[in-house]
Amino acid sequence: MSQTEAGWGAGPSAGYEALAAGFRPVFARIRATAIARDLAHTLPHDEIGWLREAGFTTLRLAREEGGHGASLPELFNLLIELSQADPNVTNALRAHFGFTEDMLCSSSPEWRARWTARIGDRQTVGSGVSETGEAKVGQFDTVLRPHGGQWLLNGRKFYTTGSLFADWIHVSAQDEAGASLVAAVPVRAPGVEIVDDWDGFGQSLTASGTAIFTDVLIGPELIKPDPERFPYAMAFFQLVHLATLAGIGRSAAIDVSRLVAERKRVYSHGNGSRAGDDPQIQQVVGRVRGAAYAAGAIVLKAAEALQRTYDVHRNGxxxxxxxxxxxxxxxQAVSVVTNLVLDATTTLFDALGASAVKSGLGLDRHWRNARTIASHNPRIYRDRAVGDFAVNGTAAPRQYRVGSA
Structure with missing residues (x-):
């Protein structure tokens, strides 16, 4: 069934349905085991492997480079569909797609050629940016030191989302003088240890825990020539979270619709002989679905702004x-999408009975995942930045960093 026929609105391009058709069977396989994996804490190694095999991780590469030539709106629409299947998997691939954008926008032809080949070979990249130590805002305790024509990496990262599933880790560090450096570190290099110690109540299968680097030897070709991120990095990484929320909303809407349709028991003070005929219950289902629809539409509109930025940059x-x-x-989309999905994933229970809270149905995972995603990069500061822009014309912060004051 096409996205239009499903009632979610037309895709972002005339060719979107053909692009999505190749991945939807994989999405369906991932969704089929999502509840069981959440309950058993089974990490999605196989599921990410299926996506690699299907070429999902090469979406943004040109076709002649082994990719699909997907635009940014097409990428984000596919991330919504993947998040409908399992938002953990989307988050686990967030760093990879961000690294891909970095590569596409790099000013170094050598860096672009090297990483185009690796990504085209379906190698993937995880995150090694955030720290929970005593480093001040904008600085890192992770250090790269020159060592006999190479570099020696030492440090500790947290929120290393996706690295446990990846071939490489994108690591932000600094040299002994405090200058910023970025390295691509092989996951299996001696001295690299990745620990699945992320214990959040949501997004629990993203492997967002600790990575430890002890005297890891890094070749000079793995140091990014320019440590700066791509121009629309802040917007990109946050929009992945919004696409994830939109997908959670769709999944919640589909689940509550199915459960209402299957429900046999009714309340004596209800309005129909079956739950599916009760106008008040239909209203709840409609509200949940409307929230998911609106969230997806907002994500696709914002993705157009990222595409415009990419086009300007690529034009020199x-x-x-x-x-x-x-x-x-x-x-300005962050709070709106967040509120829509958090409300929807709570409201859906009003259409069902007490049995809806049974763990086997997995309905609680929608709110847990949404609440966890919404806690990244606090939305209160997003609202303030938008207000400052609207009133004073002030540009939004280009990067969000966390550390000691």
Whole structure:
């Protein structure tokens, strides 16, 4: 069934349905085991492997490079569909798609060629940016030191989402003088240890725990020539979270619709001989579905702003202005999408009975996952940035960093 026929609205391009058709059977397989994996804490190694085999991780590469030539709106629409299947998997691939954008926007032809080949070979990249130590905001305790023509990496990262499933880790560090450096570190290099110690109540299968680097030897070709991120990085990474929320909303809407249709028991004070005929219950289902629809539409609109920024940058023009507008568009979407999905994943229980809270149905995972995603990069600061832009014309912050004051 096409996205249009399912009532979620037309896709972002004329060719979207053909693109999505190749991945939907994989999404269906992933969704089929999502509840069982959540209950058993089974990490999605196989599921990410299926996506690799299908070429999902190469979406943004040109066809002649082993990819699909997907636009950013097409990528984000597919991330919504993947999140409908399992938002843990989307989050586990977030760093990989961000690294891909970094590569596509790099000013170094050598870096682009090297990583185009690796990504085209379906190698993937996880995250090694955030720390929970005593480093000040904007700095890192993770250090790269010159060592006989190579580099020696030492440090500790947390929120290393997706690294346990990946071939490489994108690591942000600094040298002994405090200058920023970025390295691509092989996951299986001696001295690399990844620990699945993420214990959040939601997004629990993303392997967002600790990575430890002890005297890891890094070749100079694995140091990114320019440590700066791509122009629309802030907007991109946050929009992945919003796409994930939109997919959670769709999954919740589908689940509550199915359970209402199957429900045999009714209340004596209800309005129909079956739950599916009760107008008040239909209203609840409609509200949940409407929230999911709106969230998806907002994500796709914001993705257009990212595509404009990418096009400007690839044309060799200064992208700062376009990136600033993309930041605002995504920032002003954050609270709206978050509220829609958090409300929907709570409201859905009003259409069902007490049996809906049984753990085997997995309905609680929708709220847990949404609440966890919504806690990344606090939305209160997003709202403030939008207000400052609207009132004073102030540009939004280009990066969000966490550390000691």
């Amino acid at each position: 023009e200064a992208a700062d202005h376009a990136a600033g507008i993309a930041d605002i568009e995504v920032n």
